[in-house]
Amino acid sequence: MAHLGHLQLAAFNRRLDLGAVTQDVQEAQVNTAGVFWALGTPLAKASGCPRNRVNPSVYADVLPADVFGAGARERFVLPPSNVAEPLMAVFQSSHPTPKNRLLAALPAEDLARIWLRLEAVEFGLREIIQVPDKPITAVYFPESGWISMMALMADGSAAEVGLVGFDGMLGLPLLLGSDRASTEALVQAPGTFLRLGATAFEEEQDRSPAFRKLLLRYVLAFQAQVAQTAACNGRHTLDQRLARWLLTAHDRARGDEFPMTQEFLSIMLCVHRSGVTVAARLFQQAGLIRYTNGQITITDRAGLEAAACECHGVVVQEFQRLLGDAWSSRATNMKAS
Secondary structure, three states: OEEOOOOOOOOOOOOEEEOOEEEOOOHHHOOOOOOOEEOOHHHHHHOOOOOOOOOHHHHHHOOHHHHHOOOOOOOEEOOOHHHHHHHHHHHHHHOOOOOOHHHHOOOHHHHHHHHOOOEEEEEOOOOEEEOOOOOOOEEEEEOOOEEEEEEEOOOOOEEEEEEEOOOOOEOHHHHOOOOOOOOEEEEEEOEEEEEEEHHHHHHHHHHOHHHHHHHHHHHHHHHHHHHHHHHHHHHOOHHHHHHHHHHHHHHHOOOOEEEOOHHHHHHHHOOOHHHHHHHHHHHHHOOOEEEEOOEEEEOOHHHHHHHOOOHHHHHHHHHHHHHHHHOOOOOOOOOOO
């Protein structure tokens, strides 16, 4: 795991002993641009500065080596108000726009603050990162790859009920007042996920109305995806369902190729593997996909849209209506409602 903060903020609510003077930092006071000043031993000469204020003239003297040098402990405090804007400019120049669409849609001040609390985590294929009825310790914002939300049956079988990619977030129960989920979260495409601890997440949603409102709208969009998936699996033909699933996965892939086996597709679509084998072969013969060695390549997106039922389009329109610029689809024939 690696922190994403500009100065590798490993312990911003610790204490730093400045000679005989010890100052506390109160995390609850972090409410500006979110770019923290690092206080190392050179700042001992900044004596006389008010609590949680720093003389801007000494900032240039503070280097990462001073902050993390032997014998020094880290401390991060709010910048003075007259330098908050320049620090924000430094943050924006130092960090690219997040690849996760929800994070990218946040106001700059909220993003700057939250970004410093995120950890980048790599998850591999088929890793389980959420277990039913177990405490949720963190939320995850996918940057690449995606997660299948799986409903587990008593007989050991399972069915996919939703997909979470770079358009969303894993850990919605924490947003809604619970610390557990009834579904399993299984990594279906490996990638990078940004982790935010449960406590930090609760603090940030309380601190930022914009953050909470955006996530609540995502809840509605994801609920639409789950409902439409259930309706589609119960009412539409296998080839329509396969086309819908491939489009949904393609929306969340970073390219036209992604890992997928026919065995796993059969689980996703709640059918026997033999049925998926026949449908996938027909799609390949029609030039819609190419399937080799556990990899699917989308070769004709428009053809898949023509083969699919209305369910993919319904979900696309709902995501666009609720999230607007925070979500986009590769769909060639869909328009926001």
